[in-house]
Amino acid sequence: MGHDAFAHHALGSAALMLISALHVRPDQTATELVGTSSVPRATAYRTLQRLADHGLVRHTGETWALVPRALEGFGIRLSDAETGHTLAQGWDQVAEQHGTWGIAARRKALHTAERAAYQQALDRFAEHRSRAVQLMRKETWTGIPAKTNGQTVRPLQDEATRAWNLHTALYYKAGGTPWRMQRHSSDLATCYVGVSFYRSTSGNELHTAVAQVFNERGDGVVVRGGTAQISKTDRQPHLTVSDARQLLLDALAEYRTTHGHQPARIVVHKTSNFTTGETDGFHEAADLREIDHVDLLWIQRRGAPHLYRTGQLPPLRGTSVQLDARSLLLYTRGSVPYFRTYPGLYVPQPLLIRPATRGTDLLTAGMDILALTKMNWNNAQLDERDPLTLRTAYRVGSILRHVPAGARIATRYAYYM
Incomplete structure (x- = not known):
């Protein structure tokens, strides 16, 4: 029955705590109950009187005790109940009397x-x-208090930083561009696509979460693809040739609708390796749109080797080492010369970048990824670890998993921030 009998007169958990304290140690004074039940003094006095009105406790002199049958709500029955006292109505009867049953x-x-x-x-x-609206949980501004002492558990940034984070997101959602990537006049117009996966609410099917599509300005659109399959080889989700082709075609269509032109270069980021089918599908889509420059990059977030430098600080942010012709180690977080320290709590983890196609300029790929780590307009932090194409994956996937497969989705990334 739970709190049903206590729903009337707002007795709630305070009544249960007092009853529990009296069950453990009968005949306590009100002052003693304040300590043993952890109920504030004023609340304890009010609640004891209400419990007495219901016939669940009795007051003898300065002490309080449970009456016989008071614990029947817990399934405890007292066989040697005294017959000279007024018996409690019982929790079930109290709930029924006041219409609070259930x-x-x-x-x-x-x-x-x-x-x-x-x-x-x-x-x-x-x-x-x-x-696009901006929602903010109360805990984001006040912190999450501990249940024991009321102190803040979740560390908070200073008010100025929190205000910058909030208003940067609001500015973008209102249609503004807080900042953008540097672009040389000779650079090709590039479409950055992040491919990620998420499970449906039933947990049975694994869907393509999104083609998260961004240009150099950071303007993003979201495209949902088909169902992915878990590979028996690496236990990672992968797309078929047709699904990969259609996903990129849809992404390019949204890019053209949003920006008014087709890109001259496509860069696809993925946290799992590219299968032959995915590589063929993405290239077929690029060929259909007559786009010659395609880079497919497998970005590994774990398992990369670490670098060390002289002194106590980690490598500088932006440090990169080409391990071989097909892999690049990149520190997107690290020490910052301007601050003369490392602005982080934990040892920075580098990214390992592996191209799936030949001809990819690893230095250019690393510079693009480093620039994209600054493009998260959901806050004012300029040294995120993951590029924007992958950073948004979880947030978008956690929303799309609730949208029916055939339903139309909002394509602008501002709706998912």
Whole structure:
């Protein structure tokens, strides 16, 4: 029955804590109960009186004790109950008398359903609303207090940094461009595509989360693809030739719709290796759009070798080492000369970049990835570890998993921030 009997007069958990304290040690004074039950003094006095009104406790002199049958709500029955005292009505009877039977279960189910419905409605509403909204949890600004002492557990940035983070995101959602990548006049117009995967809400099917498409300005669009399959070789999700081709074609179509032109160069980022089918599919899509420059980059986030430099600080941000003709080690986080220190809490983990096609300029690929780590407009931090193409993968996937397969989705990345 839970709190059903206590739903009337807002007794709640304070009543349960007092009853528990009296069950462990009967005949306590109100002052003693404040300490043994951890209930504030004023609340303890009010709650004890209400429990007495319900016939669950009795007051003898300065002490309080449970009456016989008071613990039957826990399934405890006292066989040697005294007959000279007024027996409690019992929790079930109290709940029925006040019309609160089952209210706790109904309230819990209602709140659970409301939270789920709100989250799904908010995620799906992105395709219908014309403006991107900014939601901020209370804990983002106040921190998450500990249950024991009320102190902040989650470390908070200073107010100025939090304000910059919030208003940078708002500025982008309002249609502005906070900053952009540097681009030389001789550089090709490039379309950066991040491919990631997510599971459906049922957990049975693995879908392509997105082709997260960005240009040099950081303007992003989102495209959902087909169902991926887990490879028996590396246990990683992969696309078929046709799915890879269609995913990139859809991404290029959204790119053209958004920016008014086709890119001259395509760069695809992926956290798993490229199969032959994926490589062929992406190249077929580029050939259909007559795009000659295609770079397919496998970006490994774990297992890369580490570098060490003289002194106590880690390598500088931007340090890269070409291990061989087909792999580049890149530190996207590290010591910053301007700060004369490393602005981080943990040892920085480098990225290992492996091209899936020949002819890729590893130095250019590394510079692109380093620049894309500065393009997350959801905050004002300019030294993210992952490039924007991969950084957004989890956030977008966690939203799209709630959208039905046939439903239209919002394509602008601002809706997923």
